[in-house]
Amino acid sequence: MNDDEKNDPSDPVARLRAADPAAGVEPRAGFVEQTITEATTEAAVPVAELGTERAKRRPRWLPIAAVAASMLVLGGGAGYAVAALGGAGDGSSLAGAPPISLSGGQGGTQAQVTEGQPEAANDKAMAGSGAYDSMPWGWGRNQFTSSGLSTESGTAEGYAFDPGAAANAETVGALAAALGVAGDPVLKDGNWTVGPQDGSAPSVWVNLDGALTFWYSDPAISPWTCPEDGGDCTPTGTPPSEQAAIDALRAVLTATGRDADAFAYGSETWEGAVTRTAQAWPLVDGQRIDQSWSIEVAEAGTVSVSGALAPIIGLGEYPIVSADEAFGRLSDPRFGAQRSGGVIALRDDTVGGETWVPPTAPPATPGEGAAVSWPVTEVHIVEARLGLASQWQADGSVLIVPAYEFTDSDGGTWSVIAVAEESLDFGTE
Secondary structure, three states, X not given: OOHHHHOOOOOHHHHHHHHOOOOOOOOOXXXXXXXXXXXXXXXXXXXXXXXXXXXXXXXXXXXXXXXXXXXXXXHHHHOOOEEXXXXXXXXXXXXXXXXXXXXXXXXXXXXXXXXXXXXXXXXXXXXXXXXXXXXXXXXXXXXXEEOOOOOOOEEEEEEEEOHXXXXXXXXXXXXXXXXXXXXXXXXXXXXXXXXXXXXXXXXXXXXXXXXXXXXXXXXXXXXXXXXXXXXXXXXXOXXXXXXXXXXXXXXXXXXXXXXXXXXXXEEEEOOOOOEEEEEEEEEEOOEEOOOOEEEEEEOOEEEEEEEEOOOEEEEEEEEEOOHHHHHHHHHOHHHOEEOOHHHHOOOOOXXXXXXXXXXXXXOOOOOOOOOOOOOOEEEEXXXXXXXXXXXXXXXXXXXXXXXXXXXXXXXXXXXXXXXXXXXXXXXXX
């Protein structure tokens, strides 16, 4: 390239060179050799200890996995899981009123997909508007009306998880022993751990959060563990029975000092699965709490277990608003009236009785002056149920507070906190 080409203002490469602040600067003597030496010297490459780094990362992704697992359980009508729900003793019926969730434990108002609901009701709870057909991940806008709701306020019991009562080596050790994990509990990086944390053997991890959430896994039992010789990774095996999975979970609860009869149990698997899962929901005042224990079992044994080690304690009575006043919170921005995007993701391929057909072309280009689509769903609330829902606090503690579950005229359900405003802290810090 000659000088004229280098200085041509119409040449983008020339303009880029002209803008380079290092243009014309020559490296000092020995700079290239020093840079190569530093880049290829072993000491210049930091090596992280795998177990420590995994322990640091786990608190960030495990709660997300737990939320996803809970939504899969609720999504039995979406065609992804075949649920078999068991009672506290013999697996004959699911004990207690259904759990109420306040947007996955973060507060606010949420549409829920409830097992046993009519398909049309689930469609409405998940869809929210006609725009759902083309934008299944979208959020809905709703106009609420109601009839027949009580105007009586009062008080209701509140509860909390007590992590301090179980955040010790004895409790963690008992959990590890129940699961057959060898080793002494170690407190490091904000977690209690037992066993190697590098995936080489069974291990237990307990997070120092407000519920003392824990995770156990055994890579040797997991049907998805690939052989070290690089052989076939296809999982094989026959899922254990519903009762076997529930019994295994009951045994873990009992070994950690829980009353296994104080939980409601459910179990599910799916077509082609090689494992079965079971859940245990704590029962408080006849209500299932939305912080369940879960186990996954394979033909060879227990693959994984998760749950909340902290016991539940009473906090006394909270003032609560009436069902009619709580209904008004569905339209109050402070209470975050919205539908759950996670539940939307669990839908099947039918909405409103029509089969979804994949598009073969993009939408038509809007014309001049096209109306702005702003779909609003009419939701008529006809019933309210007072129950309990967990609420994660800013400091990491976990309350179990009174909450209302509303049922609309199509059978869909919505939830909102029932605690009166004088007992709510609206602060953001």
